Amino acid sequence: MIKTDILIVGAGPVGLFTVFEAGLLKLKCHIVDILPQVGGQLSEIYPKKPIYDIPGYPSVLAGDLVDNLMEQIAPFKPTFTLGEKADEIKKIDDKLYQMTTDRGTVIQAPVIAIAGGLGCFTPRKPPIEGIEHYEPNGVDYMVRDPEKYRDKTLVIAGGGDSALDWTIELCDIAKKISLVHRRASFRGALDSVDKVMALAQAGKIDLITEAQAVGLKGDSGLSHVTVKTKHDTDPKDIQADYFIPLFGLTPKLGPIAEWGLNISRGAIEVNTEDYSTNVPGIYAIGDINTYPGKLKLILCGFHEGTLMVQSAFKYIYPDQKLSFKYTTVSGVNAFE
């Protein structure tokens, strides 16, 4: 079990910077994020894009901002649970929450700061009727263990980097792979496009372009994927042990919606004095919160996290006096 002062949900820029402001008040932080890497949207959606409205940086690449934040918070030794979804919270006593992730990690803290951005990034599920029925036995939205597919027949759908990369990677493991893609051409990273084309020409994979997977069949588990191409009127059934749709990730609010917080249009309502929610000890900062005048900007999230930790300190230590200090005067005192 992990114990900390502030449990931060979300390792985006706002969650990360909050570690710094908490550290100045000698509060320890642990961060949980569903993505396998830190940085949230900045790493997942636009790492190579410039941001122009971070004060003091005329321009900074999103990925570089994340790297800089990690360097800035390093003295305060944050700990991380990455690749796991913050799932359930329960109250242990008056001033202690316990969170369990979807993979069973247990974390206790008096304060929870939700910096969840747009929600948890979850795989996009194609709108194929009955797809849920095959989920436990034949549909995978991500590849966790390539060995699972040894000597199996696969239908992979999608045209992005991950569809191409996994087609190449699984080509020698699986018995047969059909790759189904919407267009005649691919974008992806150029190298992987060439490789996939070569595999198709060599007859090692079946490349089905200008096509979409439209149906799934099978009595107990999956047996066939129905694929419709643009030029054929009749859809075709392709034998498959596994259907692997790879259409990227999309943010969903997820389990946070079940935590008893006041939610308005997909965002958590907060008091702008300290970004507290309606539940004592739970705060919401960054893109996930809403209040009159809210702007979804990284710089606003930094401000919110800064005020929030002041309130969190008073909540955890109501009898202690909190004296405000400038970093220029007192420096950054790293944790042992």
Next chain:
Amino acid sequence: MDDNTIQLTIIDREDVEHSIEAPTDMNFNVMEIAKASDLPVEGTCGGMALCASCHCYVMTDHQLTDPTEDEEDMLDQAFFVEENSRLGCQIKISKTIDGLVVKLAPVD
């Protein structure tokens, strides 16, 4: 109507038509106009063609600029994609699209 305004029609997912005036001199795009009109368009990535949450169908035969590779790549990751699919964020509000009709694509 003044010179810097055009008329757009956005058909929502309940097939309700919304007639909207949009300014051409403020560098807006269709996604931003839809959001500003309180229509249910997420615009998750803020207009960088990095998500597909503003996916829509162009219902009129306006000559739009061809989709960029970035836009095609995102449409590859969208569902219910048709020949007339576009990302709203990549359609700039300009004189040439006066009278444009778009229909919001279903959400997944």
